[in-house]
Amino acid sequence: MRHRILVIEDDADIATVLRDRLETMGNEVVTAIDGQAGLEAFEREAPNLLLLDLELPKVNGMDVLRRIRKNSPEVPIVVMTAHGTIARAVEAMKEGATDFITKPFDTDYLKIVMAKALERGELKQEVAVLRAELDSRYETLQASSSKMADVLQTAKKVALSDSTVLLLGESGTGKDLLARSIHAWSPRRNKLFMAVNCVALTEELLESELFGHEKGAFTGASAQKRGKMEVADGGTIFLDEIGDMRPGLQAKLLRFLQNREFDRVGGTQTVKVNVRVIAATNRDLQQAVKSGAFRSDLFFRLNVVNLTLPPLRERTEEIPELARTFLKKYCQEAKKPMMQISPQAMKMLTAYPWPGNVRELQNAIERAVVLKTGEIVMPEDFALQPMDLTPEQMEGVDRQFHDAVDHQKRLILKRALARAGGSQTRAAELLGLQRTYLSRLIKQLDVT
Numbered sequence: 001m002r003h004r005i006l007v008i009e010d011d012a013d014i015a016t017v018l019r020d021r022l023e024t025m026g027n028e029v030v031t032a033i034d035g036q037a038g039l040e041a042f043e044r045e046a047p048n049l050l051l052l053d054l055e056l057p058k059v060n061g062m063d064v065l066r067r068i069r070k071n072s073p074e075v076p077i078v079v080m081t082a083h084g085t086i087a088r089a090v091e092a093m094k095e096g097a098t099d100f101i102t103k104p105f106d107t108d109y110l111k112i113v114m115a116k117a118l119e120r121g122e123l124k125q126e127v128a129v130l131r132a133e134l135d136s137r138y139e140t141l142q143a144s145s146s147k148m149a150d151v152l153q154t155a156k157k158v159a160l161s162d163s164t165v166l167l168l169g170e171s172g173t174g175k176d177l178l179a180r181s182i183h184a185w186s187p188r189r190n191k192l193f194m195a196v197n198c199v200a201l202t203e204e205l206l207e208s209e210l211f212g213h214e215k216g217a218f219t220g221a222s223a224q225k226r227g228k229m230e231v232a233d234g235g236t237i238f239l240d241e242i243g244d245m246r247p248g249l250q251a252k253l254l255r256f257l258q259n260r261e262f263d264r265v266g267g268t269q270t271v272k273v274n275v276r277v278i279a280a281t282n283r284d285l286q287q288a289v290k291s292g293a294f295r296s297d298l299f300f301r302l303n304v305v306n307l308t309l310p311p312l313r314e315r316t317e318e319i320p321e322l323a324r325t326f327l328k329k330y331c332q333e334a335k336k337p338m339m340q341i342s343p344q345a346m347k348m349l350t351a352y353p354w355p356g357n358v359r360e361l362q363n364a365i366e367r368a369v370v371l372k373t374g375e376i377v378m379p380e381d382f383a384l385q386p387m388d389l390t391p392e393q394m395e396g397v398d399r400q401f402h403d404a405v406d407h408q409k410r411l412i413l414k415r416a417l418a419r420a421g422g423s424q425t426r427a428a429e430l431l432g433l434q435r436t437y438l439s440r441l442i443k444q445l446d447v448t
């Protein structure tokens with residue numbers, strides 16, 4: 001593969017030799033003769049690899065290294081030092097150099113060092129791309145109500161500490177998203193965030209998922225496996241649905257929270273890690289403690305800081321903005337022209353009680369976008385249940401109101417027709433209506 005390599009070297013003879021060798025290997029080579037010219041060439045050429053002499057006029061090599069590392073953490077940099085100046089090379093490695101070679105160098109050795117450095121650079125870039133892609137799969141947490149703003153303010157403060165956080169709130173209120181956000185706001189943001197769902201697995205599998213296992217610990221454990229606690233070392237572990245964790249594992253988790261140490265399943269050696277714990281549940285944990293389903297000592301360990309996400313019906317002022325964000329997202333995903341929500345439909349969305357909270361709103365909008373062909377989303381495009389509305393919520397919600405009235409009319413007509421043995425004349429008498437009006441209604445409301 002052809003790479004673009006920048007050589008910053010003030011000794012013209014060495015630079016020429018390097019250029020020849022690198023070009024023979026099939027690379028494109030750019031050279032610069034001092035630190036200043038090197039920095040400029042780096043900006044201009046965006047090389048895949050930098051070969052950097054440490055003794056340079058104008059801006060010295062170590063400063064060039066520092067300046068480039070500030071903005072380009074991924075590009076591999078191999079420093080070149082004279083024999084007997086290993087201390088300088090070590091210093092350069094501390095400043096972020098990928099590797100070093102000493103002059104004069106052997107071509108084979110140069111090849112190996114370069115190949116390794118290039119591979120590392122590519123991997124780093126790949127990780128950065130994947131990480132960005134992963135991040136973009138999650139929504140940005142929106143919080144336009146004062147209730148949510150309060151929660152977020154506290155969340156941002158605790159994010160800076162290592163304290164255990166317990167997230168409470170109904171299903172779909174955003175606990176998962178908030179846990180990820182706390183990690184992203186914390187100094188641990190460049191380490192891993194690992195989520196474990198405590199209901200999805202059996203107790204044995206969950207224990208192994210969390211703490212790992214040794215080879216032969218149970219049937220099927222054919223090799224040692226590190227658990228998520230170990231993999232997340234330095235980062236954050238998110239224990240979702242903690243309220244459903246079985247008592248045996250609760251005891252092991254308690255030990256971990258007390259000492260930050262655990263044994264792998266079937267292991268005898270204690271493993272110590274530095275992991276921040278965030279737990280979430282939509283259950284009433286205090287109730288679970290009272291009923292004996294959840295250990296009270298574990299509850300207290302988890303409940304160092306607790307944040308409760310209010311249900312969507314208690315922060316209806318956020319609905320229009322959330323609805324518009326989801327509308328935009330799903331229009332883009334479905335490759336449809338940007339739609340708008342009619343004022344009436346928005347009124348209805350704001351009045352609806354949203355038992356499934358933000359997730360339900362998101363789903364309702366996705367469904368409307370997928371099924372809609374026009375550009376204005378109307379109340380009937382949302383398949384919301386009119387029966388879920390309380391009478392006062394129905395006020396002003398015209399379409400829903402009419403639907404409900406029609407439904408009632410149909411029931412009354414059906415009942416009257418049944419009592420009249422199917423005779424429309426008799427049914428009209430029973431209802432005190434003109435016979436012609438009754439037939440019109442029957443047709444209009446499609447009564448069968």
Ligand SMILES: Nc1ncnc2c1ncn2[C@@H]1O[C@H](COP(=O)(O)OP(=O)(O)OP(=O)(O)O)[C@@H](O)[C@H]1O
Binds near residue numbers: 139171172174177
């Ligand atoms: N404030 C918000 N801004 C933007 N999107 C949100 C917000 N709150 C929730 N969402 C979205 O709503 C959906 C549900 O949120 P999330 O999964 O975090 O809920 P949860 O509280 O973990 O629910 P459950 O208890 O059912 O696991 C997600 O797709 C999330 O991205």
Ligand SMILES: [Mg+2]
Binds near residue numbers: 175176240
């Ligand atoms: Mg969740």
